[in-house]
Amino acid sequence: GAVVSQHPSRVICKSGTSVKIECRSLDFQATTMFWYRQFPKQSLMLMATSNEGSKATYEQGVEKDKFLINHASLTLSTLTVTSAHPEDSSFYICSAIRLAGNTDTQYFGPGTRLTVL
Amino acid sequence: DAKTTQPNSMESNEEEPVHLPCNHSTISGTDYIHWYRQLPSQGPEYVIHGLTSNVNNRMASLAIAEDRKSSTLILHRATLRDAAVYYCILDGSGNTGKLIFGQGTTLQVKP
Numbered sequence: 001g002a003v004v005s006q007h008p009s010r011v012i013c014k015s016g017t018s019v020k021i022e023c024r025s026l027d028f029q030a031t032t033m034f035w036y037r038q039f040p041k042q043s044l045m046l047m048a049t050s051n052e053g054s055k056a057t058y059e060q061g062v063e064k065d066k067f068l069i070n071h072a073s074l075t076l077s078t079l080t081v082t083s084a085h086p087e088d089s090s091f092y093i094c095s096a097i098r099l100a101g102n103t104d105t106q107y108f109g110p111g112t113r114l115t116v117l
Numbered sequence: 118d119a120k121t122t123q124p125n126s127m128e129s130n131e132e133e134p135v136h137l138p139c140n141h142s143t144i145s146g147t148d149y150i151h152w153y154r155q156l157p158s159q160g161p162e163y164v165i166h167g168l169t170s171n172v173n174n175r176m177a178s179l180a181i182a183e184d185r186k187s188s189t190l191i192l193h194r195a196t197l198r199d200a201a202v203y204y205c206i207l208d209g210s211g212n213t214g215k216l217i218f219g220q221g222t223t224l225q226v227k228p
Contacts (some may be wrong), residue, residue, distance in 0.1 A: 004160075032214050043204075044161065044218040093160045097214045104214050108153075108160035 002028050002098045006109035013084055014117055020080045021112045023094030029074035030096035034106070035067070038091040050077040084116045121205045126223040129195045137190040137222055139205030144185050149208040151216065152179065152190045154201040161204065161218075164190065200226045 003026040013019050023033055031052045036044040048069055049057040056069035068080040077096075081088055095108040122140040129135040141150065149168050153161040165172055165179045167188070172179040178191040192199055204221040208214075 006160075034215070036218075043220050044155075046215060046217060049215065091158075095160070095216075104208075105163055105166070106214065106216060107163060111158070111160045113158075 002026075002096075002105075002107040004094065004096050004107045004109040006092075006094055006112050008112060009110060010113045010115075012115045012117065015085050016083055018080055018082045019084055019114060020078055021092055021094075021114075023077045023079070023096070023109050025075045025096040025098070025107070028096070028098045030077075030098065031074060033071060033077040033094055033096045035069060035077075035079050036093045036095070038093060038111075044093060047079075081114065084114070086116045089114055089116045121207060121219055123203070123205055123219065123222045125220065126225065128225045128227060129192075129199075131197060131226055131228050132194050135192040135195045135199070135224065135226075137192070137203050137205075137224065138187065139189070140187045141205070141207055142186045144207055150179065150181060150185075150188050151206045151208055152177070153204045153206065153216075153218075154199075155204070155221070156201045162201075164203070166208075195224075195226045197226050197228060200224055 005024045007022045033050040035047045037047050038044045046059050047062045050069045050071040052071045052074050058064045071077040091111050093111045095106045097104045149166050151166040152164040155161045165177050167179045180189045202221040202223050204218050206216050
């Protein structure tokens, strides 16, 4: 199957700092990627849609100035959590759409565990 | 977005078949039915998807009711590695690709 990677897999930072998370599609090009957040014992919550060459589309309630998304190429999207606070500690997961015939399939990265002290 | 309803949890014995149900009574004609699963501390993994006809792949089978208001994911022989949260999701994105995750079914597999 298609492979999506994330880097780093785990990060610990101090409150007030910014953290960048990378999402790469390794063996296919993805014009669209998605960013999700997952708190313990909860389901995934879609944060935003990242489109190559255009601005990201954020879901309701997600602060675009706090969660900066850049989709610089067909294989890379980055999420920057700016001025991180302890409540931003979560499991961040990206996904990328791979076209296959008439349908799209989303492939997910392994996730990035962010802990803000 | 059309919603799905799944049982919170299910149990199975190792090497026995597992049938995971999903209700989606408000499904529209163009919604694909997708199944993903998530192992602890990992990203979701694609399992299978379908529109109207039953589907088989190396991981599982998807049985779709004739009226499409429900579907069943079938794991033919459960292994301990199949213990995960299984999500049934309707792709009613209008080609945006957005998937909205519900709470899913936590499958426990007993040896």
